[in-house]
Amino acid sequence: MAGEPQADCLFCKIVAGEVPATVVRETGTTLAFRDINPQAPTHVLVIPKAHYPDAASLAAAEPSVAADVLREAGQVAVDEKVEESGYRIIFNTGAGAGQTVFHAHAHVLGGRGLNWPPG
Known part of the structure; x- marks a missing residue:
């Protein structure tokens, strides 16, 4: 069921504290942690604590939580001191776009x- 933790989901396990992560921010609805395979000096993942398979399904089911993810992404940029030099927020959707979790x-x-365009 959408929104419910999935036993086979790595990020649900991180939210539950079953898999360690370097957490940089946490709210009631989101968790932000460092990517284990960083592609830039700052590479942080911001996730909803509730399980949705991709950004579109999250936005359709819980638009306020999708907004929380975006707000926290912006705050990560401030905390990491990249807001002035520039940063990118990326949602990969589907295996063909590089989504692996x-x-x-x-x-x-x-x-x-x-560089633009990416990929």
């Missing part, structure tokens, strides 16, 4: 030049 999450990338 099917729990909605935003990548916050910064701290180096980020």
Whole structure:
């Protein structure tokens, strides 16, 4: 059921404290932690604590929580001191776009030049 923890989901296990992560921010609805394979000096994932497979399903079911994820992504940029130099917020949706964990999450990338277009 959407929103409920999934036993086989890595990010649900991180939320539950079953898998360690380097947490940088936490709210009642979100968790932000460092990516274990960073693609930039700042690479933090911001996830909803509730399980939704991707950003679109999260936004459709719980728009206020989707807004919380975006707000926290912006606060991560401030905390990591990349808000002035620039940063990118990325939601990958589907395996063809590079999504490897099917729990909605935003990548916050910064701290180096980020060429456009990505990928």
